[in-house]
Amino acid sequence: MTDTPARPANTAIRSTGGAKAAGVRQVRPQTEGWQQAKDESGRPLLQFASPKRGKPPVHLADLTPEARVERVKELGLQGFRAKQVAKHYFQHWTSDPAEMTDLPAAGREELVTGLLPNLLTEVRRLETDKGDTIKFLWRLHDGALVESVLMRYPGRITLCVSSQAGCGMNCPFCATGQAGLTRNMSSAEIIDQIVRANRAIANGELGRREHPDERVTNIVFMGMGEPLANYARVMHAVRTMVDKKDGLGMSARGITVSTVGLAPAIRKLADEDIPLTFALSLHAPDDELRDELIPVNSRWKVDEVLDAARGYYEKTGRRVSIEYALIRDMNDHPWRADLLADKLNARGRGWVHVNPIPLNPTPGSVWDASERAVQREFVRRLNDAGIPTTLRDTRGKEIDGACGQLVATEEDQQQAAEAAATA
Incomplete structure (x- = not known):
């Protein structure tokens, strides 16, 4: 392991509104238009345990x-x-x-x-990308609301599934995190999102069909919730997905489990002997910023999380994905790209792939995606350092269906209540 390198003199940081330092602007994470929940010590509140609510019927x-x-x-x-x-x-x-x-x-x-008791009631759906992207709003048995996003790409169909109603990780740039955790979802509630999506595809509801036997080929646990905080139910759902005899018969390599960095659960996932794709939502390579941007970093620091991610690769042979939301003037500085490359390369070569994605702003936020030139420079520095890096597509942002945008709004709540009243 290498120590964090000192910042070059020409990359000094200044706080918003402070004195200029070498022309580099540093925005600190702040909540915009909402009050971040704090614990008694004043730190952002982390919810690992699911609130007590009535359990869904056994399915x-x-x-x-x-x-x-x-x-x-x-x-x-x-x-x-x-x-x-x-x-x-x-x-x-x-x-x-x-x-x-x-x-x-x-x-x-x-x-x-x-x-097969009914678990998901469709409240509404929104479409974009000429019908190739659908965002579903589902009402669960207890009135909790969750969303999933179905996306057609050339040669594959991806479903972004939710694993919790809301999320307890309290990340200030994520709409789901702003809502807090309502409850964990059951394994069947997770699976039913896939079954319902497959039914929609079979009915010809997802754009133009490429062949008659189409179904969901790829799953990404990047909807509502922190999957590894609902570990047992997520893993039962995963086993059902890959079960070719008594389940959905999907390829484990087409299933991506994402986390903001629960290091013990990452190590546990590596021992499951299921060749899943693992994605780490890092978003900052330095603890100073990541403590504010990803509150769980107060428990497990960048180096420990990267060590756990490297351990996943060593046990499974599956290359790890690093997710990195590029936020203007906050985490997109050239020195951060260099630091990220240094930390990844210190753990070896060929084990990781970085997916930067321009931030999808949440309603009312003044945060924004990095400028295109900054995005290109960030990607260039990583690639030049030998880190395979691909700027990710931002599908669904027109319908608030992109990464970090899934949340049950007041309008959603009202529509769900009206639908329940007339059911």
Whole structure:
């Protein structure tokens, strides 16, 4: 490991409104238009435990194949019926008893309702990119609201899923973090986002279809929530996604789990023996800034988190992605690109890929994306240092569906209440 290099003389920092220093502007993270929750010591509040709320009904996707059989027997039918219902749900993407004609008519509705209770109610959807991007707003059983974003790209279809209603990591530049944590989502609530997306694709609702057997090919846990703070349920959902016999049969390599830096959970993830893609939302290479930008950095500092990320690569052989939101005059300075490169290279070559993404501003924020020339310079410095770096696409920002923009607004809450009243 290398120590943090001293900043060159020509990259001195000044605070907003302070004295100029070598022409470099440094904006400090500040909350815009909302009050950041603080603990008794005045630090940004971190919520790791899910607030106590009524649990969603148990669903087939919450259960192991063995437990599904027992559940069917509890409902008074033969255990093999569990596999039939699972096939309809995971392969035909339906929860409608009328479509399950291989089940006996007598008791069919009771069986399907007992195994596949309704978990997500669509409140509304917004489309952009000529119909190739859809943002869904879902109401959960207890009225909590979550969003997922379905995106068609050439040769693949990606779904950005939520793992929590809200988020407890309290990052000041993220709309979801501003909302706080409502609760963890169940494994089945996570899986049902995929099943519902596959159904929409099959119905021809996602732009122009490339072939008749299209379905979601890639999952990114970059919707609402911190996935590793809901570890057990997320991992059960992941195992169901990759289960080719009794689940969705997806490729583990097409599933990306993202985190803001829960180092112990990263190390645990590396031991799962599932070749997932792992993404670390870093956003600053220095603790001074990252403490303010990513409050969880007060628990696990940059070097510890990068060590955990490197450990993931060593155990899985899967290259790690570093996510980096480029924020104008805050974290986009050339010396920060150089520092990031130094820290990554100190841990070896070929283990990491950096994905800078221009900030997607949240409503009312004065923060903005870096200027294009600054973006190009940041990327150039990393690439020149031997770090593979690709500026990421910002799909869905016109409908507040891009990274960091997912949040249940007052308008969403009102529409959900109206929909529930007329249901």
